[in-house]
Amino acid sequence: MKSNREYVRDAGACPRCSSIDIEGGSIDVEGDSAFQKVGCNNCELEWNDVYQLIGYQVIERAEGERHTTDDPPVGPPYREV
Ligand SMILES: [Zn+2]
Numbered sequence: 649m650k651s652n653r654e655y656v657r658d659a660g661a662c663p664r665c666s667s668i669d670i671e672g673g674s675i676d677v678e679g680d681s682a683f684q685k686v687g688c689n690n691c692e693l694e695w696n697d698v699y700q701l702i703g704y705q706v707i708e709r710a711e712g713e714r715h716t717t718d719d720p721p722v723g724p725p726y727r728e729v
Contacts, residue, residue, distance in 0.1 A: 662688035663695060672697065 650663040661668050667690035675684045680701040687694045 662691060662693060664688065664693045665691040667691065675699075 650658070650666075655661075655663045658666065660670070662670055665688060667688055669689040671687050671689060673685040673687075675682050682699040682701075684697040684699070685694065686697050
């Protein structure tokens with residue numbers, strides 16, 4: 649069985665048989681960690697992939713994308729003429 653270091657280096661392969669015929673299930677987030685159940689279709693091993701929060705990325709809006717209600721109003725307020 650691979651060590652964690654070897655498993656991360658060879659990401660996407662079974663820790664026992666090194667097959668890349670593996671399937672991931674849904675992801676559970678707990679605090680700053682996340683876990684995904686993974687199964688190997690070759691040797692039928694099942695394990696959890698363990699993810700750690702390492703940061704965040706602001707999602708840049710595309711040019712001209714409409715603002716949401718969370719945004720401050722843009723420009724002078726509309727007035728009836
Ligand atoms: Zn396997």
